[in-house]
Amino acid sequence: MIEAVGLTKRYGDKTAVYNLSFQVRPGAVTGFLGPNGSGKSTTMRMILGLDNPSAGRVTIGGYPYRKLPNAPRQVGALLDAKAVHGGRSARNHLLSLAQLSGIPARRVDEVLGVVGLHDVARRRSKGFSLGMGQRLGIAAALLGDPQVLLFDEPVNGLDPEGILWVRNLMKSLAAEGRTVFVSSHLMSEMALTADHLIVIGRGQLMADMSVKDFISANSADFARVRTPDTEPQQREKLSAAITEAGGHVLPEQDGALRVTGLPLPRISDIAHDGDVRLWELSPHQASLEEAYMRMTQGAVDYRSTIDQKEGLQQQLPPGAQPPMPVPGQGQPGWYAPPPPQQGGQPFAPPQSPPGQAPAGPYGASGVPGAAPGAPAANPYAQPAPQAPQTPAPAAPPAAAPPAAAPSAPAADLTKPEDAR
Numbered sequence: 178m179i180e181a182v183g184l185t186k187r188y189g190d191k192t193a194v195y196n197l198s199f200q201v202r203p204g205a206v207t208g209f210l211g212p213n214g215s216g217k218s219t220t221m222r223m224i225l226g227l228d229n230p231s232a233g234r235v236t237i238g239g240y241p242y243r244k245l246p247n248a249p250r251q252v253g254a255l256l257d258a259k260a261v262h263g264g265r266s267a268r269n270h271l272l273s274l275a276q277l278s279g280i281p282a283r284r285v286d287e288v289l290g291v292v293g294l295h296d297v298a299r300r301r302s303k304g305f306s307l308g309m310g311q312r313l314g315i316a317a318a319l320l321g322d323p324q325v326l327l328f329d330e331p332v333n334g335l336d337p338e339g340i341l342w343v344r345n346l347m348k349s350l351a352a353e354g355r356t357v358f359v360s361s362h363l364m365s366e367m368a369l370t371a372d373h374l375i376v377i378g379r380g381q382l383m384a385d386m387s388v389k390d391f392i393s394a395n396s397a398d399f400a401r402v403r404t405p406d407t408e409p410q411q412r413e414k415l416s417a418a419i420t421e422a423g424g425h426v427l428p429e430q431d432g433a434l435r436v437t438g439l440p441l442p443r444i445s446d447i448a449h450d451g452d453v454r455l456w457e458l459s460p461h462q463a464s465l466e467e468a469y470m471r472m473t474q475g476a477v478d479y480r481s482t483i484d485q486k487e488g489l490q491q492q493l494p495p496g497a498q499p500p501m502p503v504p505g506q507g508q509p510g511w512y513a514p515p516p517p518q519q520g521g522q523p524f525a526p527p528q529s530p531p532g533q534a535p536a537g538p539y540g541a542s543g544v545p546g547a548a549p550g551a552p553a554a555n556p557y558a559q560p561a562p563q564a565p566q567t568p569a570p571a572a573p574p575a576a577a578p579p580a581a582a583p584s585a586p587a588a589d590l591t592k593p594e595d596a597r
């Protein structure tokens with residue numbers, strides 16, 4: 178587990194991180210989100226002992242990184258994929274990291290296979306694409322078979338197949354009981370990958386909750402209602418009736434109505450009572466991106482003067498406040514379905530397919546959503562055909578086989594080999 182208590186970092190007058198307290202628990206993927214310059218990299222650097230806190234502390238398994246016994250084998254990280262000696266081959270780069278930590282050479286070949294770089298293992302990394310560099314950085318992070326993994330923007334530069342692979346890798350690692358802390362600006366990806374979120378803005382903690390609770394707390398669900406396009410008077414009539422019943426109506430660009438404040442069955446009844454035909458009556462749940470934009474809009478430092486995120490933010494009706502989440506239960510939404518005994522659930526949440534991959538080499542029971550028939554010897558190398566929507570189940574921590582290396586932060590890899 179990673180634990181930060183009152184973590185603060187100042188660079189001269191600039192306070193990059195202020196009074197951050199959070200825990201990153203094993204058995205889950207924890208997403209680390211925040212606008213540009215909010216302090217994510219600074220926090221990760223302090224976790225890895227690359228920067229000293231100005232105040233507070235951060236520990237891994239109870240120890241500051243620098244006091245961790247055999248730290249490189251307990252913690253792996255990808256901070257900057259470009260921090261590689263470009264004149265070395267991928268294999269030699271990993272071999273040098275392995276040697277620093279007493280990791281056997283065969284582990285290098287294993288991780289090259291895991292990240293899909295075995296065919297280019299003897300090529301100099303300076304010729305690598307952005308995505309190949311990311312894969313090499315991930316290989317370095319995995320080298321020590323660590324229980325705690327930090328990834329700063331791991332999908333940066335990866336193609337869709339690579340993104341899917343990283344998603345499944347993160348979930349697999351967490352399912353094996355490891356602590357996985359990953360920063361990303363890709364909200365759609367985080368929605369699929371993370372179980373839990375820590376969100377910071379201008380160096381301060383803004384949220385520490387499950388993805389589900391985060392979306393619920395920072396958005397308002399709404400209903401989309403559509404009347405026949407050919408009869409605009411029906412739309413007007415329905416709009417007036419909904420408003421009179423206490424609902425809030427906003428026009429959508431395509432002619433539909435966005436309704437908040439009333440449950441779907443009530444909207445249906447109002448339409449029926451007014452003799453208004455409906456072409457559509459559908460629930461809409463906000464995306465993580467919408468919720469994130471809503472929460473962080475006041476904490477963004479760098480913003481285009483011509484793009485004020487119009488259209489990306491879900492507007493609340495005048496005077497309305499987003500509903501508060503129920504701790505541990507998420508948010509019921511503004512149009513709660515009736516209980517089953519009163520007519521069943523009008524809109525069931527999508528169910529994810531119950532795919533289970535074979536057991537992994539580190540003792541995981543299976544990777545939800547991983548490809549059926551994926552080779553058991555290497556669960557990370559095979560992208561799954563579909564994206565699992567449900568959080569990976571936590572597995573008991575696997576015994577950590579001794580192996581592996583610190584990842585990039587252990588050595589200054591930006592310097593030529595001779596200079597180190």
Ligand SMILES: Nc1ncnc2c1ncn2[C@@H]1O[C@H](COP(=O)(O)OP(=O)(O)OP(=O)(O)O)[C@@H](O)[C@H]1O
Binds near residue numbers: 211214215216217
């Ligand atoms: N070595 C440094 N000296 C001075 N200021 C720094 C230093 N490192 C970071 N900062 C400042 O601290 C703040 C936080 O930077 P940091 O890189 O941690 O943000 P971030 O959330 O990782 O940003 P991004 O999403 O753009 O990567 C920024 O204002 C940055 O300019």
